[in-house]
Amino acid sequence: MIVYCYPKCITCKKALAFLDKKNLSYELVNIKECPPTKEEIRSWLKWVDVKKLFNTSGLVYRDLNLREKLDSYSLEEQIALLASNGMLIKRPIAVLKDRILVGFREKEWEDAFSPNKK
Helix, strand or coil: CEECCCCCCCHHHHHHHHHHHHHCEEEEECCCCCCCCCCHHHHHHCCCCCCHHHHCCHHHHHHHHHHHHHHCCCCCHHHHHHHHHHHHHCCEEECCCCEEEEECHHHHHHCCCCCCCC
């Protein structure tokens, strides 16, 4: 599993603590220093709508006035925008074999990592 996080993000710290408590192994990627590529983001779209990937409460999102502009961008432009700046991406993102988890909601993560999960 790959986990994209921003080290100063409290939500990311909670997600990593959750994974560590479960003794789950992961590759940690600093989303600010090494944002996902356009190809990676495109591959995630089979599990999630592109708009769910945007960090709508982030400073960069607000500075670019994306609340007003995002709907006018094509899908490829939105993907390129996300790949250009990791701080535009909602975090953490856990990339598993059969899905991605966007943001940290403990119940969702608990279900995803349940031993009863296929």
